[in-house]
Each structure stands twice: as C-alpha cells, then as structure tokens.
Amino acid sequence: FDRPHFMRVLVTGGSGLLGKAIEQVVKQEGGCLEGEQWTFLSSKEANLVVSEVSAHPCHPPGCQGGRTLSSHEGEPTLSGELHYLTTQFLSITRLYDFPEWIFNCSNQNMIVCVCVDFTDYRGYFAQHGRRYTAVIPTNVYGPYDNFNFENGHVLSALMHKTYAAKKEGTPLQVWGSGTPRRQFIYSLDVARLFLWVLREYDEIDPIILSVGEEEELPIKDAVEMIADALDFKGQIVFDTSKSDGQIKKTASNTKLRRYLPDFTFTPLSEGIKKTCDWFVHNYDIART
Numbered sequence: 443f444d445r446p447h448f449m450r451v452l453v454t455g456g457s458g459l460l461g462k463a464i465e466q467v468v469k470q471e472g473g474c475l476e477g478e479q480w481t482f483l484s485s486k487e488a489n490l491v492v493s494e495v496s497a498h499p500c501h502p503p504g505c506q507g508g509r510t511l512s513s514h515e516g517e518p519t520l521s522g523e524l525h526y527l528t529t530q531f532l533s534i535t536r537l538y539d540f541p542e543w544i545f546n547c548s549n550q551n552m553i554v555c556v557c558v559d560f561t562d563y564r565g566y567f568a569q570h571g572r573r574y575t576a577v578i579p580t581n582v583y584g585p586y587d588n589f590n591f592e593n594g595h596v597l598s599a600l601m602h603k604t605y606a607a608k609k610e611g612t613p614l615q616v617w618g619s620g621t622p623r624r625q626f627i628y629s630l631d632v633a634r635l636f637l638w639v640l641r642e643y644d645e646i647d648p649i650i651l652s653v654g655e656e657e658e659l660p661i662k663d664a665v666e667m668i669a670d671a672l673d674f675k676g677q678i679v680f681d682t683s684k685s686d687g688q689i690k691k692t693a694s695n696t697k698l699r700r701y702l703p704d705f706t707f708t709p710l711s712e713g714i715k716k717t718c719d720w721f722v723h724n725y726d727i728a729r730t
C-alpha cells in the first residue's frame with residue numbers, strides 16, 4: 443500500500459475523548475508531519491448519523507459512555523447507529539475516493555458485544571485498493587471523556603463521584619464488588635498509536651491497542667488511585683446491589699508489541715492523576 447506524499451486527514455468525532463487526544467498529539471506534540479493537513483470535526487459539525495456529510499478519515503466512536511448507556515440505549519446506539527454510520531461512511535469514502543480509513547471500534551466490547559463486519563474492509567482493499575481498517579482499544583480514559591454519574595465510563599464516572607463525595611463530605615459509592623478486572627489505556631496513548639496506524643500499519647486486519655495482560659487490574663485498585671489523585675480521605679462503599687458486569691475482558695497486545703516492542707504506555711496512576719487534574723480545572727466545560 444503506497445501512501446500519498448500529501449495527506450489530508452479528516453477526524454470525525456473531533457470533540458470527544460479520542461478526537462481531542464488526537465488533536466493534542468497532532469498540534470502540541472509535533473504529530474503533524476510536513477505535507478499533512480488535519481481537519482477535526484465535532485459531531486455537531488459532521489453528524490454522521492443524520493447528515494450527508496461527511497483524504498484519510500480517522501473515525502473515533504460515535505457514542506461514548508459506560509455500561510449503563512450501553513445497556514439502556516445499547517440497541518439503537520451500538521448496533522443501529524454504528525451500523526448506519528459505518529455503512530454511511532463507507533459510501534462517503536467510496537464517493538470521495540478516500541484511500542485510507544481507520545475506524546475506532548470504541549473498545550474491546552466490540553469483540554464481545556457488537557460485530558463489525560471486517561470482511562467488508564478486506565473486500566474494499568481487494569476491489570478498490572483502499573486500506574480501510576479498525577483499531578480496537580480496551581477501556582479508554584482521559585480528558586474530554588463523559589464524566590456523567592450514570593452513563594460515564596467507569597474511571598471518569600468515579601472521578602466525578604469522588605470529586606462530589608469530597609466536596610459534600612459523603613461516602614464514595616462504587617458500583618459492584620470492585621473485583622472485576624480491566625485493562626485501561628490513556629487516551630493520549632491511543633492517539634499516539636492511532637498516528638502510527640495511520641502512517642505505518644499496512645494490514646487490513648484490525649489491531650488491538652492495549653496495555654499488556656499483566657496490567658489488567660481490579661476496579662478497586664483504580665478507585666484507590668482516583669482517591670489518591672483527588673486526595674479523597676472519606677469512606678469508600680462497594681454497592682454490590684449494582685452489577686459487576688464481566689469479571690474480566692482480557693485482551694492481548696502481542697500483535698501490537700510485535701510491531702512496537704518499545705512503546706511506553708502512560709502508567710495508570712499517572713494517567714488518572716492527569717485526568718483528575720484536567721477534570722478539576724475544566725469542571726465547567728466537562729461533560730457531566
């Protein structure tokens with residue numbers, strides 16, 4: 443696959459967790475190379491679900507939220523909407539002759555909950571020579587996430603709950619037993635890997651973007667890191683009337699490591715501290 447010398451990159455979902463992280467890496471970490479032109483569009487500017495919008499599109503997920511959002515609105519959002527916008531995007535990329543497309547599969551839940559038909563992507567390469575692929579991150583967290591109590595991702599919801607519990611002098615309520623294990627990846631790390639996929643990764647097969655299996659840790663350990671980061675000294679209550687969800691969702695990063703043996707992931711405690719600091723300083727604009 444020969445990448446053109448001049449690359450115009452369109453990032454949809456540009457104001458979300460991953461879109462903002464990609465923007466930071468491109469604009470502040472020297473991620474923009476000579477001959478590249480990046481455009482970031484929010485879902486308001488380019489709503490792939492309802493409009494005829496809409497280079498090289500990178501497509502972070504259309505809906506971001508935790509398990510409650512998925513279970514309450516899961517059918518329409520993760521199946522209907524995703525299928526619709528994927529199909530829509532494939533027609534647009536064909537119409538405007540995009541040579542390359544990276545679809546962000548939200549997270550590894552796609553493997554266990556939702557099926558994206560990668561056969562289509564292989565077909566696109568075979569038939570049209572276009573490299574459309576997907577990345578599959580594990581549980582992503584970071585600035586600009588959804589921090590809503592009810593439907594935020596686990597770490598972001600818990601950061602907000604800890605912040606509120608500290609302010610109000612109440613116990614921190616954690617859903618479930620705290621024993622389920624997860625692999626968390628910092629959004630800026632996903633963004634750096636996204637750029638690598640855009641420029642270097644030539645396979646059509648999707649790639650899992652994850653820390654190692656040995657980094658999978660119980661929710662209660664992450665809760666302690668959040669409490670430390672926000673200097674919360676109050677009581678932590680595990681509400682076992684709430685579901686634990688899957689006990690673990692271990693994903694292998696062997697393939698990623700084969701390509702990038704030296705990539706350094708942001709340690710979880712550091713990423714949590716940075717995200718908590720961002721949340722506290724940007725409380726007014728954070729999605730709560």
Ligand SMILES: C[C@H]1O[C@H](OP(=O)(O)OP(=O)(O)OC[C@H]2O[C@@H](n3cnc4c(=O)[nH]c(N)nc43)[C@H](O)[C@@H]2O)[C@@H](O)[C@@H](O)C1=O
Binds near residue numbers: 551582599600687
């Ligand atoms: C399907 C869905 O799945 C994911 O959503 P997630 O909720 O972030 O994470 P999870 O399902 O992997 O686990 C959450 C764990 O953590 C506990 N837990 C404690 N306290 C809170 C809490 O306050 N909020 C949440 N959400 N979970 C909590 C909860 O009981 C469970 O054991 C995202 O990847 C997402 O992208 C996605 O699509």
